[in-house]
Amino acid sequence: MQIAVIADIHGNDLALEAVLTDIEHHGITDIVNLGDHLSSPLNAACTVDILMARNFPSVRGNHDRWLVTLDPADMGRSDRAAFDQLSSHHLEWLRSLPATLIYHDEILLCHGTPESDIDYWLEDLTPKGIVHMADRHLIRERLAGVDFPVVLCAHTHVARMVRLPDGPLIVNPGSVGCQGYYSDEPIPHKVETGSPDASYAILTKINGKWDATFRRVAYDHSAMASLARERGREEWANVLETGWLDPASS
Template identity: 30%
Template sequence: MAIAVISDIHANLEALEAVLADIDQRGLSRIICLGDLVGYGPNPQEVVQRVRQRSILSVAGNHEMGVLSDRSLFWFNPKTRANVLRMREMLSEDAISFLATLPRSLVVDDALFVHGFPPRSPFVYLFQIQGETLAKRLAGLSHTPSFVGHTHELVLEGLHQGSVESRILHKGILSLDWEQCIVNVGSVGQPRDGDPSAKYVIWDKENATIEVCFVPYDARRTAAKINALGFPAYYGERLLG
């Protein structure tokens, strides 16, 4: 059965609800989240509650690590660090305890799911590993495909006859005909590709395909809530494309 792969919700409840409705309409029951449930957006508590209510498997993202650990705070720039601290204030103790249970990676149906870069990093961006280094990393992966988030971009890096092939992903279905590949699934709640739609991917193992899905939602409502909380204005502005 196909799996819906979501990532980088970033406390955007409107985007999450729209994506869940789209997933339900397609009759999919398996959902995996690649982390960053919280950060930037206005509804961290509600997003965590919704993920728990739906029993969505999730891994830890860098924003979860920041909420959980003072040591991880130093990874963020000053404005984002301040926002992570606000997330701590907005989350209940129970929600924070739940975030502490999230693993750094998951293997499901022989595919790897991680926030940043395989096999377990919540912090390394896919675009930071390039050229021969990326080819070696791809060749050394024990599972394929690997699914990542973190960059908020829709990209595929595939290994073919020892060389890396890169693709920007667009809406629609794509065959996974690479020896090894890493799929960056975009962002539900903080897309940064100029299109305000919430993004996620459906992986069909049986047919060796992914489907990239664009889901419209009321981004202006989310942006207004961000502004009302006094968060940096661009947190809301970049939701609007």
Template identity: 35%
Template sequence: MKLAVFSDVHGNEAALQAVLEDMEAQNVTDVLMLGDISYRGPKPKECLDLVRSRADKIVKGNADAWAVRGIKEGEVPPAALEMMQAEQIFTSSLLSTEDLRFLDELPATLEIPLTNKRQLFACHATPSSLFDVITDESKNEEFSTFIDADPRAEFFTYGHIHLSHFRHIDGRKIFNPGSVGLPFDGDPRASYTILTRENDIHMQFRRVAYDTERAVRDLHETGYPEAAVSLLTHIYRYGKRP
């Protein structure tokens, strides 16, 4: 078994296609997606179709919820609300009623057997929230929310923070595969993780270069909301927020 785990595509088709091609080259057999598929990028429909065609299991992210129901006051900084609402309108206008229903019905958590005795627990942000933030700098105690959610699991994975990292706590392995479409760690390459089951379970964090200028062109050619174009262009090119 080779399980690819990826997250936070955010409508970046160029990055997603590169990652899917890398998965193929790595002979991946199973694919888990940790949410945030379509919203906040120029190709929401194309990305959703690609994810649905390749991922075996998907959990819901906050951006998937936003694509369906919009963004509420208090969920984002007030100064960004108008811009992000315009991005939400752009996204939802390109998704069908069936697409939106699919996103709405995604599960918030999943339990995935890796072997007869070893299990992976998956969510987008935390087991109880699509929005809470636990980072690579959080204390071990903050990660107890994962272990408490599934005491039987040995592996735990989540997305949301756009930063890949690994934490080993009392025999449990907690990892974040980073972001495919909007990495925040200063490396513009798309990020994901592969778990390989051989005699043991091995973890590999992968970075995949892609045509970032194609993603920038997509912003302009699709008529993406102008207020957000410079922000996303910077992230595509430099792998971090301005």
């Protein structure tokens, strides 16, 4: 059994199409989606149309939640840019998504953790805002009684797999459409992957044991960087172009 895991598309329809083509090339028809589908200065409407047509098992991310709960005037720039592209049926689709989902009776899907769509699961921060892998005891704490052989999470855009001793396989597939970001919560920090390529994961079950591999997929990231730049979002343009938030010349 093989399952493709996608997450954090962030309105990048070109990256999504490239990933779906790569998944098809591998002969995988089972796909699950871990949220933050649309928020960006990119192509929210095109992206949601693709997702609604394919109808993958999906959970909502924090940005998906904000798109349907916040007044547009209170939204961040990327959420508002996406919201302005969406129709009522797109928003209804977002509202229909659950916070968590159990797939094939043994895989738990969430965006951040089962308790929160804004908490990191496999990462932690130093007091100076440096992102690093979380201590295994903290990772286990965040399980909060979850008892499934596989847990899928997203939110940090960092592809990572952790296999806890006597515990589940926890997998973050990385981000399809956004390879870095700035955040002020819980303290100011940034995440950068150092590559513009789209990321996803493949779960494989052999002889009752689950494992994961990661795929990096090239696509026309320059086109999406140009679109972000045209729309006045230089930090988005940089990270789409290079995987780094600062300009290549800095």
